[in-house]
Amino acid sequence: MLPVFATTPDALGEILSRAGIAPYRAGQVLSWIYGRGVVDPAAMTNLPRELRAVLAEELSPATLDVATLARSRDGTRKFAFRLADGEIIESVLIPDRHRLTLCVSSQVGCAMGCGFCATARLGLRRHLRPDEIVAQVMLARRHLEEDPLGPGHLTNLVFMGMGEPLHNLQNLIAALDILTAPWGVGMSPRRITVSTVGLVPQMRELLERTQVNLAVSLSATTEGSRRALMPVTRKYSLAELLDACRELPVPRRRRITFEYVLLAGVNDGDDDARRLVRLLHGIRSKVNLICFNAFGDAPYAGSPPERRERFQRLLLDHGVNATIRDSRGPDIAAACGQLAAQAEAAEPAVL
Numbered sequence: 403m404l405p406v407f408a409t410t411p412d413a414l415g416e417i418l419s420r421a422g423i424a425p426y427r428a429g430q431v432l433s434w435i436y437g438r439g440v441v442d443p444a445a446m447t448n449l450p451r452e453l454r455a456v457l458a459e460e461l462s463p464a465t466l467d468v469a470t471l472a473r474s475r476d477g478t479r480k481f482a483f484r485l486a487d488g489e490i491i492e493s494v495l496i497p498d499r500h501r502l503t504l505c506v507s508s509q510v511g512c513a514m515g516c517g518f519c520a521t522a523r524l525g526l527r528r529h530l531r532p533d534e535i536v537a538q539v540m541l542a543r544r545h546l547e548e549d550p551l552g553p554g555h556l557t558n559l560v561f562m563g564m565g566e567p568l569h570n571l572q573n574l575i576a577a578l579d580i581l582t583a584p585w586g587v588g589m590s591p592r593r594i595t596v597s598t599v600g601l602v603p604q605m606r607e608l609l610e611r612t613q614v615n616l617a618v619s620l621s622a623t624t625e626g627s628r629r630a631l632m633p634v635t636r637k638y639s640l641a642e643l644l645d646a647c648r649e650l651p652v653p654r655r656r657r658i659t660f661e662y663v664l665l666a667g668v669n670d671g672d673d674d675a676r677r678l679v680r681l682l683h684g685i686r687s688k689v690n691l692i693c694f695n696a697f698g699d700a701p702y703a704g705s706p707p708e709r710r711e712r713f714q715r716l717l718l719d720h721g722v723n724a725t726i727r728d729s730r731g732p733d734i735a736a737a738c739g740q741l742a743a744q745a746e747a748a749e750p751a752v753l
Contacts, residue, residue: 403462405533406441407540411585412573421456431457432585439544445503466468466537471545478731481542481745483506485534489527490743491564493538494736495546495556503558504542508535508574509565510743514599515633518621518663520697520735520742521564529570535577539587559589561596562617564741568596568604578612591615597661599634600643609651617659617690618647622669623677631669640681647685656722663739664705664713675716688723695737716732 404413414428430449434440439677441464443449443457469484479495494505511524511706539559546554555621559581561567567574578584578594591613598605599619609616622628622640638646660682664670678689691714694704705713710726717724 404460405465405531405535406435406461407464407533407580408533409435409461410580410692417460418453418454421453423453423456427453429585432487436540436580436586436588439540454468462603464533464537464540466530466534466541468541468545472734472736474731474734474736476730476733478734478735478736479545480731480736481538481545483538483541491534492540492736492741492743493542494731494741495542497554500729502546502554502558503560504539504556505560505563506538506592507563507565507741508561508567508570512565513569514566516599516619516621516672517631518694518702519699519739520666520700521739523698524564524743526565526569529573530565532573532576532580532665535573536580536587539581557593559594560617561594562738564743566599566601568598568601568608571604571607575608575611582612582614595659599632600638601634602638602643605646606650613653615656615659616650617661617664618643620660620678621663621665623674623681627669631665633692644681644685647687652686656686658687659685660689661692662689663694664710665694666703666705666709668702670705670709670713672712672716675713676720679717679720679722682722687727689717691724691726691736693727693729695732695740697735697740697742 409432411428414431415425416427418425434446440446443454446454451477453538467484469482469490472480476496481493483491483493485491489510491507491510493507496503507530509529510527512521513526515522516640543556582591583587595615595617595619596608597619605616622631625640628640652658691710694702714726716722731737
């Protein structure tokens with residue numbers, strides 16, 4: 403059976419052809435699934451009974467359920483989604499002025515081993531399939547339609563949840579095709595950002611095959627310090643990563659976002675800021691300075707506010723576009739670097 407949120411015009415066309423049903427019905431089915439979020443063929447009321455029976459046999463239900471929903475004091479909401487095999491992933495809804503962003507997971511766990519990220523402690527359990535990626539968006543959208551305490555319209559997606567998106571590149575691209583297609587979820591690629599620790603070949607392939615935005619997790623300004631924080635540096639050096647960024651096919655009027663987690667006494671000194679300015683020379687870029695969010699027995703502490711502000715000021719004074727990203731949802735372990743597949747407490751699922 404075809405997972406309902408993996409349905410595409412081609413896959414649906416094959417189903418209709420085998421059943422001897424007119425091809426134009428595919429558009430109606432896709433509209434029900436992605437436009438209205440209806441996955442039960444019996445509820446697709448403008449379809450003939452014969453087609454609904456075929457769909458019931460050919461399409462499998464969503465393979466994702468909301469296990470728990472946690473709400474932060476700042477309005478952030480964290481979903482713990484239970485997969486069909488019992489694994490747990492987390493996604494986060496982040497309200498911010500005129501935007502409502504969903505932070506999406508791409509893997510169960512992560513193999514990259516970054517020292518400042520709780521997900522790394524899990525190791526990699528498995529990749530998410532395209533339908534499991536798309537289902538996070540669809541269930542979050544349904545929540546926003548039904549939640550009486552805070553309805554809203556999902557405006558942006560960031561692939562900064564559990565996992566390294568480019569380590570699961572083929573499934574990610576298949577999901578992005580569904581999320582951006584007019585027959586699918588219909589989101590603008592300009593409102594989607596994919597983050598990576600720096601898998602160099604996959605970065606180029608992503609930008610050649612999609613039109614989404616790219617964010618690169620940097621978090622260090624020397625080879626030694628980045629290797630200590632991010633083991634991927636042993637395979638793709640800092641110099642190799644930045645050279646690749648200079649050569650990437652970034653569309654005009656777009657920039658690469660560099661994410662920099664500020665760790666007290668580790669990478670937040672004046673010398674680090676000045677080196678960062680030099681490293682980014684010649685790259686159309688902006689820098690997001692991220693507050694470190696504590697978890698478990700993490701061996702780091704976040705930089706104090708005055709140090710973060712000085713670091714930002716040094717970048718700005720040298721012409722580097724730099725912002726400080728506020729931590730959202732730290733009281734429910736939903737902030738950057740805190741996702742660790744927890745399905746306890748919170749409130750029971752309502753979807």
